[in-house]
Amino acid sequence: MLITTLAGTVVGCWLCWGIKEPQQIALRPLGGFCLGMAIWCGSHVLIQHSHPVMSQLGLLGLLANPFIPTTFLHFALLFIAPGDNPQQLRQRLRKPIAILYLLALAVTLVSFKTTDAFLLPWLVFPAFIVLDTPGWLNLFYTIVVGVIAHAILIWGWHISNANKRRSIVALFLAGGWGLVLASSFVLPSLDIAWFPYPMLLLPSYVLLLVYGIVRYQLVVVNRWAVRAVFWLCILLTLLLLITLFTSVADLLGAEPFTDIPLWELWLYSAFVLFIGSSLYRPAQRIAEKLIYPGAQLREQTLQYWLSTLQNCGSWETLKQTATQLLEKHLSMPVHICFEQPSASNTIPTLFCKRHHQGWQLHLLHWENATPAAIHVAEMFGTLLASSCRGLQQQLYLAEQTQQRLQEQHLVELGALAAAMAHELRNPLNIIAMASTQCDQTTRHHIKMQIERADHLITDMLCYAGPLSLQLEPLTLRPFCQSIAHYIEQRYQVPISIEVTNDLTLNADRHRLQQVLTNLLENAAAFTRNVTNGQIHISAIKTANNTLQLGIHNNGPAIPEEIQQHLFQPFISKRQGGSGLGLAIIRRIMDAHHGQVWHTQIEPWSCSFICEFPQHGAEDDASRE
Numbered sequence: 001m002l003i004t005t006l007a008g009t010v011v012g013c014w015l016c017w018g019i020k021e022p023q024q025i026a027l028r029p030l031g032g033f034c035l036g037m038a039i040w041c042g043s044h045v046l047i048q049h050s051h052p053v054m055s056q057l058g059l060l061g062l063l064a065n066p067f068i069p070t071t072f073l074h075f076a077l078l079f080i081a082p083g084d085n086p087q088q089l090r091q092r093l094r095k096p097i098a099i100l101y102l103l104a105l106a107v108t109l110v111s112f113k114t115t116d117a118f119l120l121p122w123l124v125f126p127a128f129i130v131l132d133t134p135g136w137l138n139l140f141y142t143i144v145v146g147v148i149a150h151a152i153l154i155w156g157w158h159i160s161n162a163n164k165r166r167s168i169v170a171l172f173l174a175g176g177w178g179l180v181l182a183s184s185f186v187l188p189s190l191d192i193a194w195f196p197y198p199m200l201l202l203p204s205y206v207l208l209l210v211y212g213i214v215r216y217q218l219v220v221v222n223r224w225a226v227r228a229v230f231w232l233c234i235l236l237t238l239l240l241l242i243t244l245f246t247s248v249a250d251l252l253g254a255e256p257f258t259d260i261p262l263w264e265l266w267l268y269s270a271f272v273l274f275i276g277s278s279l280y281r282p283a284q285r286i287a288e289k290l291i292y293p294g295a296q297l298r299e300q301t302l303q304y305w306l307s308t309l310q311n312c313g314s315w316e317t318l319k320q321t322a323t324q325l326l327e328k329h330l331s332m333p334v335h336i337c338f339e340q341p342s343a344s345n346t347i348p349t350l351f352c353k354r355h356h357q358g359w360q361l362h363l364l365h366w367e368n369a370t371p372a373a374i375h376v377a378e379m380f381g382t383l384l385a386s387s388c389r390g391l392q393q394q395l396y397l398a399e400q401t402q403q404r405l406q407e408q409h410l411v412e413l414g415a416l417a418a419a420m421a422h423e424l425r426n427p428l429n430i431i432a433m434a435s436t437q438c439d440q441t442t443r444h445h446i447k448m449q450i451e452r453a454d455h456l457i458t459d460m461l462c463y464a465g466p467l468s469l470q471l472e473p474l475t476l477r478p479f480c481q482s483i484a485h486y487i488e489q490r491y492q493v494p495i496s497i498e499v500t501n502d503l504t505l506n507a508d509r510h511r512l513q514q515v516l517t518n519l520l521e522n523a524a525a526f527t528r529n530v531t532n533g534q535i536h537i538s539a540i541k542t543a544n545n546t547l548q549l550g551i552h553n554n555g556p557a558i559p560e561e562i563q564q565h566l567f568q569p570f571i572s573k574r575q576g577g578s579g580l581g582l583a584i585i586r587r588i589m590d591a592h593h594g595q596v597w598h599t600q601i602e603p604w605s606c607s608f609i610c611e612f613p614q615h616g617a618e619d620d621a622s623r624e
Contacts, residue, residue, distance in 0.1 A: 001041045004202040008038030011210050026078035030213065032071035034206055040065055041202060044185070047119055047127045055127060059119060062129050063111040063138055066104035069146035073100065076149045079164075079213075080156030104145075111138040122188045123195060131189040139186070150175065170212025178205040238269050301329075305380065309387035318384075318391055326350070326380050330373050338388070348373075350381050352388050359385040359392075428453055467591050469508040476503040476549070480537050483516045487535075491524035499539040505547055505612055511588045515596075518581040519551040519608050526555035526606070536604065546594075547612045552604035566598055585610075 015031030039061045046058025074097050114134040122128035131139060150172070157168045182205075184196035305325055312318035315338060322336045335341065335349040341364065349364040361381035366374050428450050435446040477499040484495040505512070520535060527533030536552040558566070567586040589596045594612045601607045 001044045001199070001202070004206060005038045005042040005045070007203045008034045008036075008041065008206045011206055012038060015210065015214075026075055027214065029071050029074035029078060030210065033068060033075060034210065036064075036068040036071055037202075037206055040068060044199075047129065048125060050126070055119060059129065060108075060112050063135070064104075064108045066107045066138065066142050066145065067101070069142050069149055070100050070104040073145055073149035073152070076152045076156070079167075080152055080160065100145075107138055107141050111135060120188070123193065128188050129185070131186065135189070167213045171209070174205065174209035174212050177208065178202075181205055234273065235270065238273060239266055242266060242269055302379070302383065306383050306387070309383060310390055312387070312391060313394070315391070318387060322350070322380075322384050322387075326377070329380075330376060332369075332373065334377075336384070348377070350377060350384060352381070352385055354388070354392075359388045361385050425454070467511075467587060469511060469591055471506050471508055474505050474507055474509060474512065475501075476505050476539055476547075477501050479509075479512070480516065480539075483513060483520065484535075484537060487517070487520040487524055491521075491528050493524045493528050493533055493535055495520070495535045495537065497537045499537065503539050503541070503547065505549075506614075507592055507612065508588075511591070515585050515588055515610060516549075516551070518585055519610075522581060523551060523553040523555065523606070527553045530555050541614075542611075545614045547614060549610045549612070550601070550607055551610075552601060552607040554603070554605055557600065557605045558598065563598060567596070 012031040012034035015027045015034065017031075019027055043058040043061025043064075046061065047055050049055055049058065074093075077093055077097070111134045114132075119127040120130050122130075129135070153168050153171055157165055160168065181198045181202050184194070184198045187194055187196060308321060308325060309318065312321050319336050319338065323334060326334050326336070333347055335345060335347040336352070337349060338352050338354070340353075341349055341351060346365050348366045348369055351362040351364055353360050353362060361378070361384070363374065363377060363381070366377065369377075431446065432450050435443045438446065477497065480497055480499055484497060487493070488495055520537075523535045527535060532554075534554050536550075538550040538552065540548055542548055567582045569580050569583045585596055589610060589612075592612055594610060596608065596610045599607050599609060
C-alpha cells in the first residue's frame, strides 16, 4: 500500500503540474484520480497506527473514496468531449463538476459521522475497516458514479478516432484489473477470512491506467516505458539468478553464501546494477574513442549532413553533394554511386543499391582505410540510404503530379479540338455545297481537298480527344485478313500474312483496326510505286509472354535523321496524310500497355513492331 501511495502521488503530481500543454486538460483530473488512489491506499496504512487521531484520519481517507470515481468522471467528460476548445469546455463543465464534487464531499462526511466505530482487528492487521449500512451506501455511491463514468467512455468509443478508441479500451482493461485488486478490501465486511493478496498488486493498477491513456497522447512516455520495461526485465532476471545461486550454493555446501540473507543479496546486486547502468553510456563513449579514434560525430554534424542530403532534387545532385560532404570530412577521395561500379574502380566506394525492400548500403574497396574512416562511412551511408528513399518518393510524387497535369492538358486539348472540328466542318460543308455550281474538274479538286481536311480533323480529334478502350478477345488472323483485303483493293499492293489461327489478342477492336490501317496505308503509300512492292504481316508470341505484331514492307528506308522522332506529330508525313498517324498509333499502344517501334528486319527495308502484353491490359477496361 505504501508503494501504491508513492506511485499514485508521483504520477498524480506529474499529470497535474508536469504537463503544460493546454490541449491535455483532461489529464489533470486523471492526476486527481491518481492522488485519490494514493490517499485511499495511504489511509489503509494510517488506520493501523495506534494513535487514535492517525487512525481516524485514515478512516476519513478510506471513506473519501467517492472522490476517486468523481475525478474519473471529470476526466471522462473532458477526454471524450469531441472537438471542443479546451478553455470553453472547462467553462461549460465548471458548474456540473462542482456539484459532483460537493455531492462526493457530502457522502464522505455523512459516512464518516456514522461509521467511526467500525475499525476492528482482522487477521494480521491491528485495524481494518468493516462497512455498516452507511458504509455500504458510500460504496454503492462510488460504484454508481464509476458506472456512469464508464458509460460515458462507451459512448465516447463510438464517436472517437482510432487513438482515442485505443485509450478507452486501455481504460476498460485497467479498470477491470483495478476492480479485481481493490475489491478484496470488503472481505472483513463479508466475514471472509482471506488475506487480501490482490491488493499487493495495486501499484500496477495506477501505472497501467495512466500509461494506457498517455501512451497515445504523449509520445515521449513510450520511450520512458521502453527503458522501464528494459530495467524491470533485468531486475527480475537478476532476482531469479540470485535465488537460483543461493539454492545451488546451499546444495554445494557454500555456507558463507547461504548465511547471507536473501534480501541483502538482492539489495547488493541491485546496487551493482544501478552503478553499472550509470556507467554504461560513459564507458561506451570511451570505448568508441579507443576503437574508432577521430570517428566521433557530433549530433549537429549528422543533422547538417541529413538536411543537406534531403535538399537534393536529383540523383546527380545527391551523388555530387554526398561525395563532397564525405571527402571533406575524411580528407580522402571517395566514390559514391547508385549503380554497379566498374571493376577498374579502386577508390573507396559507397554503393547504394535499390532492392525490393528498400535501399541497401555496400562498402567497396575500404580495406586500406582506417577503422575510424570505415565507421564514419557506415554512419554516413545510413543517412545516404535514408535520403535515397526520400528522393525516390519525391521524384515519384513529382512524376505523378506531372502526369496529372498532362492528363488535364489532354482533356483541355480534346475539348479545344472538338470545338475547332465543329467550327471547321461547318464552312467545309458550305464550300462543298457551293462547289456544285462549278465545273466537274474544279468540283473534283474541291472535293479532294475537303476530304483531306476532314481526314485531318478526324485525326486531330483522335490524337487530342479522350481515348477509351473496350477490350475483347480477338482472333488475330481473320482480323488481319479483313483489313489487308481492304488495303489491297484500294492501293493494289499484295499483302502476305504469316499469322497462325490460334493466336488471340485481348484488345479494343476499333483501336486495333486504326493501328493496322494506319501502318498498312503508310506501307502501301511507299510501296505501290516500287517495282515488286510487297507488304508482309507477321505475329509471334515471345518468351516474355507478349505478342509482337509486325508490319513489314520493301519500300524505301526511312532516313536516319527522322527515325528517332517518328512518333511525334507532323514529323513523318506521307503525301495526303495528316502527319498524326504514327503519333495516334503510339497513343493507342500506350493505352494497351504496349509498345511500338521502328526497325529493319531482313529482307524488309522498313518494319514496325507492335508489342502487346498477354495480360495486364485487361486490368484497365478503360484508360484515358
